Amino acid sequence: QLLEQLAGGHADELGSLHDAATDAEAIRLPDGYIAGLIGVEFTADEVRGALAEIGGSVSETAGALLVVPPSWRPDLLDKSDLAEEVARIVGYDRIPSVLPVAPPGRGLSREQKLRRGVAQILADNGATEVLAFPFVSEKQNDLFGSPEAGGVPAVKLANALDATAPYLRTSLLPGLVDVAKRNIARGLVDLSIYELGTVFLPSADRLGSETLPPGAALPADETLDALNAGIPAQPRHLAGLVVGHTVEKQPGLEAVAAGIADALAMVAQTAAAVGVQVRPEQSSHQALHPGRTARLIARGRDGVDTAIGYAGELLPALAAELDLPRVVAVFELDLDALIAVSSDDIVARVIAGFPAATQDLSLVVPVEVPAGEVLDAVQEGAGALLEDIRLVDDYRGTGLPEGRKSLTFALRFRAEDRTLTAAEASEA
Secondary structure (H helix, E strand, O other): OHHHHHHOOOOOOOOOOOOHHHOOOOEEEEOOHHHHHHOOOOOHHHHHHHHHHOOOEEEEEOOEEEEEOOOOOOOOOOHHHHHHHHHHHHOHHHOOOOOOOOOOOOOOOHHHHHHHHHHHHHHHOOOEEOOOOOEEOHHHHHHHOOOOOOOOOOOEOOOOOOOOOOEEOOOOHHHHHHHHHHHHHOOOOOEEEEEEEEOOEOEOOEOOOOOOOOOOOOOOHHHHHHHHHHOOEOOEEEEEEEEOEEEOOEOOEOOEEOOHHHHHHHHHHHHHHHOOEEEEEEOOOOOEEEEEEEEEEEEOOOOOEEEEEEEEEEOHHHHHHOOOOOOEEEEEEEHHHHHHOOOOOOOOOOOOOOOOEEEEEEEEEEOOOOHHHHHHHHHHHOOOOEEEEEEEEEEOOOOOOOOEEEEEEEEEEOOOOOOOOHHHHHHO
């Protein structure tokens, strides 16, 4: 009325305009389709009722229902949409919760079990697992990533979180050192920590790829091969750090300071968990004390020796630069390489039914001869009756010629069928 009075409008009779082109087409819903898709058997009345409730027009045909969706539901386009509506209207609570059954032969791989076993045995012996950032500076990579001085190939991030640490780590030790530094600064001075993680070791002549292929097209095989070739090797390493005292001072007992022996003990625990013999061999590393550095040698199932890492004490000057105590014992080894040389066979020693005979053996050798080589020679010549051998003393001092040292080994002999005499043990 106001439009007619004020705007010159004219009102016709009431009516409607309908475009037949917008009419929804009937959707064929085969019998049993909903049960196959949803996993629930709905009755015919439940299906018809749910479809009618959303405004659909339902009619029956041979082996199916014909459903015309309402005009206000343009989202109903095919039979799967109708099945979803039936499940929603009738109730999702009708859908049972069924846990899938794992097929036989699945579970943790051998490598995963061994890695978990290593982490567990170190934790059982008092070490704490840490998770450090994998981003380090170029100086840290060059110092810890190689035993020799010089640049180490490393992957540099284009959008690093910290501009002072834009490189992916080539060693786990920088992260452990940072963790130790933060803890010591807050008063926790006795630490035994370890980390099991990946390092990133690119080839010196190939760091990533020059260009990235466009995302809208499938790359050619040559492009994919080039991309894969630019991905750095990412082996899993294991590293540990011990600082402070391993035994606190208490009545009747002096404190025991941490040292390289504690790092080697962690290496021995790791080797025992994997089932591989690992021996230390005197060596050098630019970040470690020149007289307290050992290269770690693993003897594989085929008898071949493989260098897998280093153990030692940080250079005192480096420890002072990092605001750490003078003695910081560390180790790092390639855990993937250690597992690779291990054997699937488990060798169990026969339970001894007869007592053992023990002997101590002292040898005077030049100071430059590693104790491990002497131990191997003694073990090889001791015969089949030798059950165990270990170094118990390394003496250098009064009574020995200059440049000589005395190594004392404790040997244990045992026979499976009789009690050994002292003479038999000495002869062996």
